Amino acid sequence: MIHSSALPLAISGTAPAATASVIPYCHLTAHCESCCLHDLCLPEGLDPETTRLLDHIVSNRARVKRRDSLFRPGDAFSSVYAIRVGTFKTLMLAEDGREQITGCFMGGDLIGSDGIGDGRHNCGAVALEDSEVCVLPFEQLDELAHKVPALGRNLYRCISRDVCRSQDMMFLLGSMRAEQRLVAFLLNLAARYRARGYSGSEFVLRMTREEIASLLGLKLETVSRLFSHLQGEGFIQVQGRSVKLLDSAALKRMLRKHAEPRALA
């Protein structure tokens, strides 16, 4: 059982008490300017001076332990968060407690922008491993953006990309079969790891089968079976959460057609 509700919140909405549990992060090593994710994150393309200004906005950098919530659905919105290290899932809760995972985010991704709209977070964010985020109080961010147009632009861009990401996900959920969904998920992960300088053909999943299933609108047994099947076909190699993509070209081909009526050999 995941006692997520019993675990202490790393950061919770605006409650001052909660921030006390934030483990202080060494500021010497944490500057946008020198951050290796610079080009994937908010400061992308900004000049050094602006980057330094942005650096001052980052009120604190927080560690979030595995399974802790960065924010929860319904929490008052105050900040957006840039992931420095680690991985997060975003989720929504049904009335009966079941969770629907809506996204998987890694270093350089900005999360929490869903709260700008009406001051409350629509989804929650939970760390999939011990992680670190830069806390960007939105008030201050917005203020700085008015002084530095380029930053405002970048912020719009980040949020807009979130819209696109969600649209892509709706496309996946609305029009792909189970196997295609998993393949699309794997290829998406691969591309994002590659963009971050890691191997795009060999990586470790941060999610359980159940979490992957939830994200893809499937059941865990189905995901497990699909992994086995893709391995059987020689397209991938799976060992628990370690995945190796053996034939990316073949995988990409699987996304082409909706349901090929079994073409002849």
Next chain:
Amino acid sequence: MIHSSALPLAISGTAPAATASVIPYCHLTAHCESCCLHDLCLPEGLDPETTRLLDHIVSNRARVKRRDSLFRPGDAFSSVYAIRVGTFKTLMLAEDGREQITGCFMGGDLIGSDGIGDGRHNCGAVALEDSEVCVLPFEQLDELAHKVPALGRNLYRCISRDVCRSQDMMFLLGSMRAEQRLVAFLLNLAARYRARGYSGSEFVLRMTREEIASLLGLKLETVSRLFSHLQGEGFIQVQGRSVKLLDSAALKRMLRKHAEPRALA
């Protein structure tokens, strides 16, 4: 057959030639200040002076005829659009030409923000009936937002709400059964019509069964059957595209449980 690709574009990306086909709209009746959608749209909460400034930004108001595209997937991004009158669907195209509908938008909604991210529209927007939009060139909008912080805030809010809307849709596609999806869709429409001063219990669908099916990740026959079934249960009344919600409470109850194990009578 929908010859959408053969139909003239009302407005297409940045090509100046395309704007020639925009049917000029009577400017006398089209001011944000006096627009009845004022409170649902970008100028929400802005003071009269700012609203007037925003009004000047609206370079033109365009009529888009039924089945015409306002923008297409891959089009260069230049503007966002506020719907004045009518309804639009947004869609994405698979390689094989099939379309996946990702949203349904009506008066007051802002569409096109998916293009801010990387300068190209991720999805397309097609009018479901003869419609009118306010064209908001993003460059100018952004510029004005720097002078008027409140406008910038509203713009962030609008885009963020888009993120929430997409998340809600992912929740629907990922965790609801067919009937629940249709019910959620109907209740969502009802709420939006109500917010616009129309009846929330009796309205006309702007989409075909096939379009509704695509939006909900189903097939048209399934949607048709579900309509018949909901009518049979006495929850709604359907006649083609005219829908009457007879028992909203019962409909809302249907969204509660994932799959009730057939409770006894």
Next chain:
DNA sequence: CGACTAGTTGAGGCCAGTCAATGTTGGTGG
């Protein structure tokens, strides 16, 4: 060791998809 979590695999059932026939509606032209 026992308890628990995570993952795999099998058997069977059901929901929604597929295929197909028919009915309905709305626009167009004789």
Next chain:
DNA sequence: CCACCAACATTGACTGGCCTCAACTAGTCG
């Protein structure tokens, strides 16, 4: 005005992909 046609919608019969239920394995932690 009606005939005609195409698009839209409904309904039935059947199928199959994914879910459900269940058993079993492996790894981890107190």
